[in-house]
Amino acid sequence: MKKKLLSLSFLIAAFSASAQNMTTSVAPSVAQQEYNKWSLELNGGVNKPMRAITPGYSTSTLNPFHADLGVRYMFSPKFGVKLDVGYDQFKERDNTPDFESRYVRASLQGVINLGRALNFETWTNTVSVLAHGGFGVSQISTETGPGGQDYMAHGIMGLTGQIKLSNRVALTGDLTGIVNGRQNWNFDGMGNTTTGSLDGVLLNASVGLTFYLGKNEKHADWVGEEDRISELEKRVDLVETGLLDTDKDGVADLYDLEPNTITGVAVNTKGQSIDNNQNGVPDELESYLDKTYEKKGSGTITNNTVEELINGGYVNVYFDFNSSKPTNASLSGVDFLVKYLKNNPGKSADIIGYADEIGSSSYNTELSRKRAEAVKKVAVNAGIDASRLNVVANGEDTSVNKKSKEARQIVRRVTFQVK
Template sequence: MKKKLASVSLVLLAFAANAQNMATTTNQPSVDQPAYNKWSVELNGGVNKPVRAMTPGYSSETLGLFHTDLGVRYMFNPKFGLKLDVGYDQLQERSDTPNFDSKYYRASLQGVVNLGRALNFETWTNTFGLLAHGGFGVSQLSNDDGFDGKDYMAHGIMGLTGQVRLSNRVALTGDLTGIINGRQNHNFDGHGTPAYSSLEGVLVNASVGLTFYLGKNEKHADWYSEDNERLNKLKDRVTTIETNLIDTDKDGVADLYDLEPNTVSGVAVNTKGQSIDNNQNGVPDELESYLDKTYSKKGSETATNNTVEELINGGYVNVYFDFNSSKPTNASLSGVDFLVKYLKNNPGKSADIIGYADEIGNSSYNTELSRKRAEAVKKVATNAGIDASRLNVIANGEDTSVNKKSKEARQIVRRVTFQVK
């Protein structure tokens, strides 16, 4: 019996797989594939009630206490899918009636309609869902005390499944299903034959269970709304545009188009937000002009170099890092460029590259992190043409000068600074 039922189940599973392949091969994939999972596994347990095909004098429990089913479901899209499931029911007598013990097995292939998506449940809830399912299958009834052998039959099945989403991976379900058997040769109690000619047995199942969603995406098709996703993507794009139109360094060029988002305040920039530096000495022309006028008695170039050196050694030129990272932030790479240009214009100079970390974490780890940060900056400088012998790495570890409970203050000390000599 079990071997025959298993064979039928394998046939149904092959049919389901073939249906899946047809769906995926007949529909050409779009450039922007929907990001939702399609597979799920369903496990349920509950009660049963044979509605008809009982021998006079025999009666089953009002709610039979053993029903279970296991299913695998594939959704072609958020509204339609296919399910292969197997079920088992144990049917027994109620009090003060003749004894019987029957076992009912079934395997069913069912279509699934996601009523939650079809009825736009997402407009008012993201927690509750509703599935309708129905199809056909094969069944087997056995009763060792009532008749010999097994009663094999076909059946139609239909039901409703309520869903409560517990997470993106699990949903709690409640299901009510009706099964109609065709060509059932024995009553459910096993002690008589049905009085009807074709559709003899009617069995009702009520169960609760869990659905487990499989796949790498965040949501399953049960909870994926194409309209909501399109709206969310549109909101994200608007937010991105609004954010990128901010002009952080107040140079008149929005961050979206600004190649130098940390320009010195007040200096002239080009259409790409870069400070104008015609002689490529690392000092914006406007600032250089001011320095020339202010220090003209000492010689403008010497004064400029001295002032640039004072800015570097005074800690005004830094390279910053994200938390627990040894990769410089893109916005702060101009600090390395500032040092590189100075060293190229002053070949007799060298520089200490000094790394720091904030106080979060183990001190020895933070010391090593500060070294890695300094090494990363040194690598950028050497790749830009500065000889490694002119650069000395120093790991200063944790900077304890700020309130370590302040996220903003910790960002300031996650840095590399320089000392030229």
């Protein structure tokens, strides 16, 4: 019986333990967007109307108040478009006649990222410049003088300096010029313009913040050629490595949801071993075991044999370095335990966590507890009552060579004892 158990254990171990260095997540798309494209811009500052002011009237050289709010979309790291609205207020300076007027506009503008176009990333990753320009509509309104309200079209152009504060926020400084077409009233509202078709000229100077929106790490404003080349290299590597068939099951790793299948076991089109009765053992392997070893009337592997395998440490769940999240492929170990406990409702199990020797003993004890708790949560979510599962933190496993990366991987595990 011991020889039979040893042979059976070896076969099951090949199925369960080989999972420790693998993951079974779906391969990411090579066309995945690698940077964010949307941003929100908020600015405030001063203005100066340069033309169409009634003689004798004047604003301060740096006249408050100007505000601007915009949303921007970048088609690429170099080119984009933005829609923004602006508000300006004009008041007299000292020793000039009183007046008060307001200017509002809405503009659609193209954007060129000069920092990326001129390869600023070769000398800085925190400073850039945007050029923007376009057209829009605007209105001047005043409650002093005969002006009332005046509606116009305008052209707009400016430069925005950027300093990146983080991947989500940039500090900006902007200088913008606006030229109004067919402006009928001066900016002070006190008289008619006399300069022709392009009557009003206004300068805005402001500082503000740009907020980057999206789930990716970087925004297009800060993606340089080196980033794009690196991303292309990653995509090429993904294709090259993804076409390999590590477990020789006929399904490329790029599409293989179970890239550690036992050699020779039949798989479906997704590379998963076929297990029609859902007992955790591939049907082809189970058929061999059924023919080779003792069976009970049900025609399945005996419960005593399965229990001996679990308690003998042949069924494990593995973890990456310093992680309390089970590797996806080794979740088959949890599935093995879950199916056993469901078939044996009178049984319970200790879930025993381990860590390697890297780090302090107290830290590793806590890490082993977190690993056991994570496995317990998976089992509970799979339908096992929490009262049947007991977490044990065994801390460091010192049975392997501490200097061996491969050996340390073996002891970063959770194992089970059923009773």
